[in-house]
Amino acid sequence: SASTAFRESSKDTQLAVHIETPNMYNYDLIMNSLKTHGVDYDVLASSYYPFWGWEGNNPDNIANIEKMAKDKYGKKFVIAETGWPFTLQNSDGTPNNISYDPGHYPVGPQGQVDELSAMYKAILSNDNGLGAFYWEPAWIPVKAGWDNWQYNKLMGDVAGTGWASITSRGYYPDSKIMYEGKSASGGTSWDNNTLFDDQGHPLQSLMMYKGFLTGYESPANVTSSTDIKVSQIFNNGNVDLVNPLKVNDQLSTDDFISQAGQEYLNGITGTKISDASLKAIFNDLQDGKQSKTYTDKDGNKYHYEFWLDGQTTAEKLNNFLKLNSGMKYGDTLKVNYTATVVKDKEVQTVTSPVHVTLNKVYGLNDVTIDSPLSVGDSMPAEEFKNLRKAIPGVYNATGALEGTKVYTTDTGNHYIYEYWLTTDDLQGANKDAKFGDPINVTYSASLKWVKTA
Structure with missing residues (x-):
């Protein structure tokens, strides 16, 4: 009915049907339905935002959709909306639609030029493209600068600098203007996609309207x-x-x-x-x-x-x-x-002595050796020397530090001790220790058979 009314009142007006999210299957389905129901229009209009779904929002897909619109349905083609972020900053406090690096093109004025240039080349690849509209080149904050969030938020609620003002509540759905019980109509969610900076100064990317056909790059x-x-x-x-x-x-x-x-x-x-x-x-x-x-x-x-x-x-x-x-x-x-x-200040250094004692001894129940170790003994000097050299440890496959002293029984069997570090109260035993104070370490010792003579 809208299409018919326009045709009757303004025969020279070009009518466009605008569809979002480029997808060949969906676009074909919708255009076929329009044709089946006799909807009169001249131009297929498409949104094109490469940061939302690169699978469909890429130059090759746009060129293919444009070709389909011409060859299958006899319609002209136009990009009704496109944009790219020049920054990831937020100038007015209303959350930005794009607050992350989307890839494909750099974030910045040169990225805007790159995105638009690739899009226009795709449109011009057929003789069916009319052009494109940038959305939205000047949706900058009411009060310039990066630090006027409170003011811009208030103005958004009162005057409707965003999609709607708070006075639209009841007419515009709460899902659009309210979030967690608070007004979210706010300011612009698009201020980082404009062709002007937060102060209203034109970006270098605006120059692409003068030079994109022959190629233009922002100054290096x-x-x-x-x-x-x-x-x-x-x-x-x-x-x-x-x-x-x-x-x-x-x-x-x-x-x-x-x-x-x-x-x-x-x-x-x-x-x-x-x-x-x-x-x-x-x-x-x-x-x-x-x-x-x-x-x-x-x-x-x-x-x-x-x-x-x-x-x-x-x-x-x-x-x-x-x-x-x-x-x-x-x-x-x-x-x-x-x-x-x-x-330089002269700093005296001191080395803390390490006291290594045994808190448990195993393996003496059925074996008699000379000078066996007992609980409370210090680790034998030769073993301790090996320990000092080995820290954090030369351990065997089981994780124990092997002793070097060999004990021989009267039956000719040879034994050594394995030492297991006890860590249960290592910090507690050395609480408040200062350089120069002794460091107390406890090991358990377990007698291990090595061989028979």
Whole structure:
């Protein structure tokens, strides 16, 4: 009836039937039903979101559906909705539909270009494609920025910046605007799929509308290098170090900026590094870091302590921002450190003695040997020596530490002891032990027959 009404009122209007989730079988089934029931239309419109089901949402499948629409049903073809995320961040607090890396194309403006380029090439592979609509290029938050969630959530409920406002309750189903008893109409769930950033600035991907037919790539990203150097050296004791640092010596980026901090060094070639990014880099810089050990000619040990240039944090930040004012991605950022010679503290070391005693002895019921072991004995010196060398242990197949001393009975049988570590109260026996205190370890000993002479 809708199709008939349009035909009667506007004969030149092109009518489209929009179907989602590209699937050859389903599309064929629906189009055949429309044909059977005499529904009049001109264009098959399809949604196309590669992050939802790549099996159907891929360029080859789109080309095949377009061909089927023409050859079997005589209909034109258009993509009614498509999109790709430029970020996984959430700008307005309303959960994003896509909050994970979907693969296939990179997340970012270049990924948007890649997705659209592949889609348009598929559409143009036949002479039946009309084009595509991007959904939704400008559904950005009401209040710009990444930290205005509360405001944007309120505006979503009151003014309906999302699918509906809270006043739609009763007209729009609760399944759409309520979640766990709270309003979920919110803001936009699509703010990370737009062609504008959270501030409303156009992304490079918007340029594909001017250049996608001939190919367009977003400007390449580049990582700025760093010139981290020693600006001053303080050596109040005039210590004569072997191979000391000198003013203007270079320091390693990895030693002073973490991998997370180095992410802020990466950006589009030739664009200005924002003050916010410079501050983030500054906040990640190591201050008070110690160097490796240096020695003087007498063997005394020293190290350098590195401090950012300035007396207070505010002064240090100001000095850093001045050094790097106007820097663009690709330029070399500068960082100055002072280095102070500091004598290493002498630390006395001590070795804790280990007391190994026997808490159980087995195997003496039917065997008589000279000098048998008893409960409470210390492990024999030669066995203990073997134990110290063997820790964590030279064990036999059963998991016991084999003794080295051989005991011979008057009948000519040879025996050795096997020692089993007792761990039941190992921590309790050594609770609050400090370096220098004895460490108490208990073993059980079991007499084992070896051979007959």
